[in-house]
Amino acid sequence: MGYVLYGRRQTGSMVVEAALTLVGAAYSFRAVPSPASVEKRAVYTKINPRGQVPALIHPDGTVITEGPAILNHLADAFPEAGLAPPPGSAQRAWHDRWLAFFHANVYEGMLRELIPDRYTTDASGSAALSEAATAYVRRHFLIFEAELAHRPQGDFFCGAGPSALDLYLWMLCFWIDADWLAANCPRLAAHWHRMREREALAPVEVAHFG
Ligand SMILES: N[C@@H](CCC(=O)N[C@@H](CS)C(=O)NCC(=O)O)C(=O)O
Structure with a gap:
């Protein structure tokens, strides 16, 4: 089972x-x-x-x-x-920090951006709510982009293969403006393109965005 x-x-x-x-x-x-x-x-x-x-x-x-x-x-x-560094390691703490960061801030921010009506009792303010959420989401992407400048440059965030954090960013990038990402977060944009080239992930991408 x-x-x-x-x-x-x-x-x-x-x-x-x-x-x-x-x-x-x-x-x-x-x-x-x-x-x-x-x-x-x-x-x-x-x-x-x-x-x-x-x-x-x-x-x-x-x-x-x-x-x-x-x-x-x-x-x-x-x-x-190898979906995450070993439990208890500093690398795992780093991995979990940023996974929580994107879950708590960016995922929730994207929901406000995409379905603002759910977050207000005044639909006349929905467009402004969505606009503020876009800025909020982008601010968090920029924080992580800056964090990556201090990390060893590799194909993945935590080692030789994709971690849960790599997968989470791969998914979130389908909901962010690709032109904005390329212009403002070159490391994350390159990472997204590398992830999209991975054969194992292609069927999942097709199932959701094909
Ligand atoms: N905090 C949850 C958020 C999940 C979530 O917001 N899912 C959305 C789709 S992306 C959903 O099911 N929305 C339907 C609803 O809220 O009624 C998680 O990380 O899994």
Whole structure:
């Protein structure tokens, strides 16, 4: 019995699919209807009360939500896959810091940017809310771009292969303006292009953005 991933096209389940693929875990995928489908959604909220994807069900039935918790679980459960530096190492602390940074700030900021109506009771202010969120998201990308200037230059953030953090940035870059990224975050833009060239990730990209 493998894992079960609840997800939907063009959502945060993309990075979990990528991680499951890279670690070679057996899993089945269950598509969760969009938020508009109230009736079907009621079934899913029994699994994740927030109604959000992704949710990963461990083979023992444990429900895991929140992208970084899922990714860190897979990194620890499949250590030979090298999805994160060893637990307890300084490198792992660095990795987890930035994973949490992007999850807490950028992912949430992108939600405000893309669906501002959900974050206000005054729809007349939605455009301004979205605009402010764009600036907020970009400020956080610039902080990480500056951080990379102090890191050893390599294809990946933490070593010889893609880590969960590499996968998370690969996913987030599908939601940021590519021209802005190239002009303002050359290291991250180059990283995104390298990640998109990886054969193992191509089917996941096609499933979400093909
Ligand atoms: N903090 C959650 C956020 C997940 C999230 O916002 N998922 C969105 C899709 S990208 C979703 O399911 N939205 C549907 C809803 O909120 O009703 C995580 O990291 O997994």
